[in-house]
Amino acid sequence: MKIGFIGTGNMGAPMAANILASGHQLTVYDVSSGATEELVRAGAKRAENLTSLAIGSDLVILSLPGPSEVASVFAEVLPSxxxxxxxxxxxxxxxxxxxxxxxxxxxxxVGFLDAPVSGGVRGAKKGILTIMVGGDKALFDSVEELLSTMGENIFHAGDVGSGNVAKLINNSLAFSIMMANAEAIVLGSKAGVNPTVLWDIVRVSSGSSLTWQGGIKTILQDRLPTAFTVDLACKDIDLATELATDLNMDLEIVSVAQKMLKRFQASGLGQEDILATIKSLEDANQVVVRGVWDK
Incomplete structure (x- = not known):
């Protein structure tokens, strides 16, 4: 199958690489030509423009930052x-x-599916993403094998839009838990509990979560990546609250996490990883938890 892949950034590049490794013919495009260089060296073709990519592909995939970019690219791609x-x-x-x-x-x-992913850059590189798909079931069935080159947990969530509903709910939960986790580790440290010991206690107790096990450990080891920025988190949580507003529902807990993220964004952390928000909590409470891992 001839695949066209638009958007080869932090997530898109490894996803596209896995498609290429599976034997599909791959044409790629990104507004930054440098973002496609490694894929071209691996055997992909770089399209000169979106029109040529669309014309030469059986299936086109978008992996873009957000709604405005998708709307713009779609408007240019669909006529071709x-x-x-x-x-x-x-x-x-x-x-x-x-x-x-x-x-x-x-x-x-033209058949269409929305298929957002979860699992981060690590999951994209390993081809173990969770993929949440909305759209016609028969169309989903026809591309599931292709999707399996990028992910190992692939779900048909329902009609078009359902994939993004699931993704926004997942991210809202993750961000809310991340903010609570950051407060908890700072609170424990300020109260005199060794942060590494606290991490271990919660890890095997009812307060544990994937974000506690992985995210807080990363903070304590002071190995903050730049994998998922605060700006992206704000975009996603805004979409979730907009969805709730459209459905006449108040998200009280998510709204608190949204306010925290917006405050961190306004303080200059927008381009840093969401885990870097711990810096503001440390400063506000005169506590340092980054780099104290002693296990």
Whole structure:
């Protein structure tokens, strides 16, 4: 199958690399030509523009920062696509936006799925992402093997938009838990408990979570990556609260996490990893937990 992949950034590049390694013909495009160099060296073709990529592909995948980028690229790509082609948006997006995209694609016979992912850069590199797919079940079945080159937990969530609903709920939970975890480790340290011991206690107790086990350990080891920025977290949690507003629902806990993230963003941490928000909590409480890992 001829695959066109648009957006080869932190997540897109390793996802595209796994598609290429599985034997598919791959054409890539990114606004930054340097982002495609490694893929081209591995055997991918770099498209000169979005039109040529769309024309030469059986299936086009988008992996972009957010709704505005997806809307812009879609508007440029769709006129060059024909009936029988497939478009999959693997960005984290607005459910309402992808529903509109699906309707426009349907009018010209182009199949559409929204398929956001979870698992971070590490999961993308290892090909073990969770992929949440919304759209026609028969279309999902026809591309599931392709999706399996990028992920190992692949779910058909329902109609178009359902994939992004699931992703926004997942991220809202993750961000809320991350903010609570950061406060907890700072509170424990300020109260005199060894942070490494506290991490171990919670790890095997009812307060444990994947974000506690991995994220807090990373903080204590002072190995903060730049894998998922505060700016991206703010974008995702905004989409989640917008979804809730559209459904006349208040998200009280998520709204607290949203306010915290916005405050961290305003303080200059926007381009740092979400785990780096611990710096503000340390400063506010005159406690240092980064780099105290002693296990």
């Amino acid at each position: 696509m024909v009936s029988g082609q497939i478009l999959i948006d693997m960005s984290t997006n607005s459910p309402e936006l992808v529903k509109g995209i699906a309707e426009e694609a349907k009018r010209v016979g």
